[in-house]
Amino acid sequence: MMYKHGLIWLRRDLRLVDNQALNQAAACSQQMSVVFVLDTCILQSLPPTDQRVAFIMDAIRDIHADLVAQGSGLIVVHGDPVVAIPAIVQELGVDAVFFNRDYEPYAVKRDAMVMERVGVPVHTAKDTVIFESNEVLSKTGTTYKVYTPYKNQWLREFSSRPVVPLGELSQPVWASIPEGVTVYSDNWYSRLGFTNRQAFLPGGRKPALARMAQWASRMGGYHTYRDIPSLAHTSMLSPYIRFGCVSIRELVAMAWRYKGDAGADVWLSELIWRDFYQMIVATHPQCDRQSIKPEYDAIPWEGRSEWFDAWSAGQTGYPIVDAAMRQLNTTGLMHNRCRMIVASFLCKTLLVDWRRGEAYFAEKLLDFDFASNNGGWGWASSSGCDAQPYFRIFNPTLQSQKFDPDGHYIRQYCPELAGLNAKQIHAPQGVLAYPEPIVDYADMRQRALVLFSHYVKQTA
Secondary structure: OOEEEEEEEEOOOOOOOOOHHHHHHHHHEEEEEEEEEEEHHHHOOOOOOOHHHHHHHHHHHHHHHHHHOOOOOEEEEEEOHHHHHHHHHHHHOOOEEEEEOOOOHHHHHHHHHHHHHOOOOEEEEOOOOOOOOOOOOOOOOOOOOOHHHHHHHHHHHHHHOOOOOOOOOOOOOEOOOOOOOOEOOOOHHHHHOOOOOOOOOOOOHHHHHHHHHHHHHHHHHHHHHOOOOOOOOOOOOHHHHHOOOOOHHHHHHHHHHOOOOHHHHHHHHHHHHHHHHHHHHHHOHHHHOOOOOHHHHHOOOOOOHHHHHHHHHOOOOOHHHHHHHHHHHHHOOOOHHHHHHHHHHHHHHOOOOHHHHHHHHHHHOOOOOHHHHHHHHHHHHOOOOOOOOOOOOOOHHHHHHHHOOOOHHHHHHOHHHOOOOOOHHHOOOOOOOOOOOOOOHHHHHHHHHHHHHHHHHHHO
């Protein structure tokens, strides 16, 4: 069916290239408009200096500039999308809405209400994943709960029907912006009550493509160096993936191009983990409130609030933990190995409910993605799908010695320890400006083993 005027609703797909919903709209619309909603349901909980807002503003500013160059512009509205999208449909007189599917619990509920109220046909597309939850199934037709067999089936599916980037649209017809309709402008910051600041990484497609090009030349060593936090040997593409400045198809295509190279294969596995966690969220919508393994919700977490506060501030007396938390607090980023270390430390050394850590990461991470964050914390706390066993408890000092042997990462974020040698820095003693360990790791490990083993026996 051909529509006179299609509306593309951008959300976590902030690009005009290789965008499934946009391509779908272009194929059946005589003209198109593009809208982005500054969602009050999300923004109202963010601090005024939240750098994700700056990252998004970078991205939508560039989209607006591209559309202006083609005689249109990016419509920007502020409010609840359930109200805002039907209102803009009526104001523009569009006769169809197009958007890409989102599998997070909030998004699923929001989109269902929009589709119910919008009053015109709605077309959704698969864009944020390579395969949706019903496309990678076991031989019995069920979804996977363990990553390795999922990955193997994912690779078989992709080999038989590769999902490739769509490329640029040829001669799209953009609608002009009617007078009185709001578009992007730099003063949105003040209108929203946010500070106009620069995010640690600039948002938008151009910096994303530049980082992709850099990563293509370094990907080969990923399998060797990916766990060393002091080295710049991760892609740093996660915020661009999260907000869709590049598509997952473009990234998988880049990894697939170098298939057989050990670094590229390991990095592809990380991208497949992302699909796995999106599948878990789509099939376990209760995970925003409960553990995937619901019996774990009965654990009586014994950790003190002051321990959580020390963990949050990077003041635990365990240098690798403190360096990682300070990196998060200052940049909005954290190396993946360090995410595992600090999560294990919070849940299994401090015995603090993993959901408190999940919520803190959700508040601070520039690349916050609900599915990946929830999956990571479920893994660390042993309460999620394909999680580490409850008795695997990271020793932060040994982790530090193994992955930051010379203390370069620690010195970067804990400068008060800079004068210590490579042996002292992992377990400093008597440094006046640095706290003593808030707990004894060995004692807390035993407490954790008793707590978890008792719990497992009780629920077996």
